Amino acid sequence: MMYPLVSELAADQIPVAVSLRVLKLARQPYYRWLQNPVTEAELEAAHRANALHDAHLNDPEFGYRLLRDEAENAGAPMAARTAWRLCHQNGWHSAFGTRRGKNGTRPGPPRPARA
Structure with a gap:
């Protein structure tokens, strides 16, 4: 979402109307987001x-x-x-669900092909 960027630009003294126009965003959703940033x-x-x-x-x-x-x-x-x-x-996985290799470790990268 681009709205936090507009707020940062406004803090740097760049007008909100200019930022919204350059980013091609409408004003009304920005001000609605400003009232309630967490949905x-x-x-x-x-x-x-x-x-x-x-x-x-x-x-x-x-x-x-x-x-x-x-x-x-x-x-x-x-x-x-x-x-x-x-x-x-x-990344919350079952402790028993991870696959292991033959020696109890994770499988590594594939071996290079012989020429």
């Missing part, structure tokens, strides 16, 4: 992510489905796809 959807996603993170700290071996159930019990209901997306974005 309800972003706030709800943050609460859901917080509930998932708390559940992950308690039981790191759980996958996103069980973390979702724990978050619902804590009062943050969400769809399974939402729980997967939040877990995937933040």
Whole structure:
């Protein structure tokens, strides 16, 4: 979103009207954003992510489905796809779900081909 950039330009004594015109943004959405910079959807996603993170700290071996159930019990209901997306974005994976190589380590890069 370009609105924080407009606010920074305004702090540098560049008029808001000029900044919005150059960036090809409308005035009304900018002033609406200025009144409420954090949307309800972003706030709800943050609460859901917080509930998932708390559940992950308690039981790191759980996958996103069980973390979702724990978050619902804590009062943050969400769809399974939402729980997967939040877990995937933040890197909260099940301790048992990572694949390992034959010797217990992660597989490395491919070997170079022989000439």
